[in-house]
Amino acid sequence: MAQTVPATIKRTATAGERVMFHTLKDYLPDDYIVYYEPEIHGRRPDFVIIGPDLGLVVLEVKDWTIGTIVQATKDEWVIFGKNQQQAFEKNPYKKAEEFTFHIMNHLKQDSNLINAEGKKKHHLKFPCGYGAVFSRLHTEDMTKHSLYNVISPQFCFARNEIAPDHEDFSEEILIEKIVNMFKVNFRLREPLSQNDINAIRGNLLPEVRISADYREPVPHQDQILLSMHNLKTMDIHQENYAKNIGDKNRLIRGVAGSGKTLILATRAALLARENPDWNILILCYNISLARYLQQLIDIKVEEINQEGHQDSLFDEEEPDEPTGKIEVFNFHALLKQKLKISEDQLESLTLSLESNNQLIEKYDAVLIDEGQDFEPEWLKLISNLLNPSTQSLLLVEDRAQDIYKRKRSYIQDIGLNFQGRSKILSINYRNTQQIVRFAWEFYQRNSMLEDKVVEQGFEGDIIAPKTTPRKGPEPFIYKVNNFKEEMQKVSQIIKKLHEKENVPYDEMVILYRVKRLSSKDYIGTIQHTLKQQDIPHYWISQDPESKRNYVKNDNQVKISTIESSKGLDFQAVFIVNVDNMPFFLQEDENREAALLYIAMTRAHKYLSLSYSGESKFTEYLDEIKDELRIEKRDSV
Template identity: 90%
Template sequence: MAQTVPEAIKRTATAGERLLFHTLKNYLPDDYLVYYEPEIHGRRPDFVIIGPDLGLIVLEVKDWTIGTIVQATKDEWTIFGKNQQQAFEKNPYKKAEEFTFHIMNFLKQDTNLIQTEGRNMHKLKFPCGYGAVFTRLHTTDMTKHSLYNVISPQFCLARNEIDPDNEDFSEEVLIEKIINMFKIPFRLREPLSNADINAIRGNLLPEVRISADYREPVPHQDQILLSMHNLKTMDIHQENYAKNIGDKNRLIRGVAGSGKTLILATRAVLLARENPDWNILVLCYNISLSRYLQQLIDIKVKEVQQEGEQASLFEPDEEQTPEGKIDVYNFHSLLKNKLKVIEQQLPNLIETLKSNNQLIEKYDAVLIDEGQDFKQEWLQLVSYLLNPSTQSLLLVEDRAQEIYKRKRTYVQDTGLNFQGRSKILSINYRNTQQIVRFAWEFYQRNSTLKDKVVEQGFEGEIIAPKATPRKGPEPFIYKTNNFKDEMQKVSQIIKKLHEKEKVPYDEMVILYRVKRLSSKDYIGTIQHTLKQQDIPHYWISENPESKRNYVKNDQQVKISTIESSKGLDFQAVFIVNVDNMPFFLEEDENREASLLYIAMTRAHKYLSLSYSGESKFTEYLDEIKGELKKEKRDSV
């Protein structure tokens, strides 16, 4: 069974499109991707098929009957349209050809997808084909009415070739015809790799891009320049979530690293594109996360605008749709800058709004990231900000990352019922298998909330992470005599990762629990050591201003509290001074376990935990170190 985007075809699709969708889904190989009406740089082909041993195929679908067709030539068909008026349509095969050339022009811009040597140098390293599908014409109709004279049988599919209920249908014939829809025979010597397929998807469908290295704008350029050499793409299920969340109120509950923030940002831009007159609000708790969300949304908006500019080269008469307005705030900035109140005035404001909620500006859509951090009153305020006619509220949360004691019930607080309107993301895509296993085992051992862990659920439960597709090194645990030695070790590893593994400085972060304690100046030691080693660095959590000015891609190692790192991620994470956890002034040990779990799951590939004293958590780490040493000895 092939993977499809969307997972289910929309109700407005024609009967023929629905038939073809289900046939392709059920009869093509498991590693094939089938897109229905994807928007590709301003164009919408009916179907695009991508297969590792196939390449790329574009299909144009027509539900015409013989009675619909007046005349057919190789270039143009005359048909009976609405009210039986004659209309002129481009030959469906020619239309599919145009879509294909349009797609190829974009793909050739990615050097990872073209051949670098030989007589086919600068051409795509995989074939692109195209064809037409006539869902209400049989092969006998095509023969009898000489339609094969204007479209070769090689490049079209008829009803009996796509309908499994037809006695002439054959799975082998269907696949053989699709495989041969190439004007120039071109067979792949080796199947396309996952990286190749992800590059194709990422280039054709920019909203599936998770991240790409980009340079800051230079003075004469008013845009962010993207480099596609480090392109990463969303898993097929995440892509479907972003595009098919559904309307009105929705809840997404996911484990750390499941792509919640990326889905939310993508969803915001999709809503803005589809509803250009809407006012859209994106909310979170952390200042640094709001800054990251703004950057992520800005990149995606730029991509959509560039799509429109490029599409206008092909369709110059088509009016370009402006983007909707997207406001991004952390909650307290919303109060201060938008509503002109402080949190202490919130109860009075809510009471006033209960009697007259027209006093406040409405948003047509509200999207909340890290919803587990929101208080009951905050959600009540959101309910008054939301346009009651749209009810488009998206809440994204992970209860395992809850570090603030929040009492709330979504139904009561927002007036919206999320039962049956929630999705669960249990697969971690950010971290490696080693990091996921390490972090989750720690959480289960050290949090008393482990009894609330479930595989599926609605409100209040914690979701256990499932398998992650990536592998990497085991987390590095080490103990030193003092914090100064600890930071010397950290700086050595940072240098090594940067110089030997080519990890950019801005893809590394040092996370700490407390900056100072009695006579110990932890943050001072961190900064002094990095400066001594000529390692550029930026202290995110120094003050509110430094959080607001946070830019990830600035070639500097980041320094942050664990709280301010929520929602962020890096290739390498260094959690220092773990012996200060659980923090002795914190009564809620579950909060401390959640904090360390959050810190661990910020890491894509490299995770380091270091300490120079003792605590309940370091005792656990000592135990893990001993087990790892024993496993290593036993394997020798």
């Protein structure tokens, strides 16, 4: 996943710009940077892409249709503009060319970016290319109407080449075309260094940095804290709390693995049972886990219905009592499927709801999982979907897992005060004592939020986990020479756990921070190694479709980004390539520490961290390895 600046595309962007933004973000290597509409010394190209093995590429996006285009030449196009008036537009390819030359002129002023000798003396040390994107024209349209005569296929994208949901789309072709968008065949002998890339960024956009203000929205951030097979082993006080949580608005704050989501699911099932005429909404932020959460709700509804009929076992003819309707959505699916709006229409719908000018059926109860990841604007909309006569809103959160740093005041955002209506869950039930201690010590040592950690608290505090009842092996830390060896070691342990410890394949997951860099294909190595070892596997975070189709119990080892794993838990977790953390393009180290903490706390019993390089986090792990070695020696 490439780094994007800004992190999210603005609401006024065209449909084509939105498609291109998400495609570049999702499919370019992780060490690529994509700027959308950067202001570069008075000019605003649509996209500027910077890659270590690429150089720089500028793209101009047009949402024109065949019906829009009157005439096209290599220099100028005639189109139907507003009110069907003909307008003259520069050839988009030429426009991208102008932007590129403008950028090159400014970069040449930095001697660090210029070749000091050789045939390319006084030229930039990296190539600059450019191209056009036609987001509403297919390659058939381009061919049929001779548009490739005025723009070579090498230098432009058609709709079917940028839209992942199109059958012709190919990640390989996308990257190949971008890599070849250069008039002069100038390939880098060595990748650009991080200093080179920082110099390019600093010269083009001195006011823009990927820093602590950078917030990456990931459309799959909900947490199901307990896997399906473990539901009935939970502590009874959590079930009791769900049943006696009280009415109106409530807030549950808890550590990872404390059962927040189980309480939410049980609460939803109870509300449906007690209020058959209610419409109940459950919201999360994770595409793949919305479906999983639906399965969890179904189980809890069935359990509660069975419990309700225990006293009437002899009345076999008695029909089941009706239950309220429960709908489960991730937030963006709610907008698209239920409210029939796009995110840029969110503000206007909220204003309309606030003034009672919009006839939308209200929900009698709303339950939100992972509330710390919701934007204030989202919460404001949700509060306006809530029946004011019930005010039944349950919000659960864990701010130690806040990787987006949403700034909010619940009173201001949703008009509800949770003071005196909140519950703190500080006991971790998922992980072993060894994993909890290991993960929490890492988080405290490497997070800048340690001054906000408290035993009990309300807004703004991180809750420290208390003792967990289960014990297990210490986390396994190892360093090897390269990533190939790392994956060979991981596959050996997976085989051993499966064959010797009877751990099902679908109870194991491999978590990665970086999918691929311009010089390394990590995901390719992961898949190739597992295939060689005949280990069945499923890549959860390959694309939105793979997230939607995720099934836990399918006898396959899972592969996932850390972000996508935030709603999952497994008996065994393998965090690979830790030397890519903190990721060098992400300057917010606190976010990186939170990510690794999240990854560690996915594990029920077995936790493995491996690396072949060095980083701030691996230096910490090296220290821990030495401490564990000394402890083991002294105990002998």
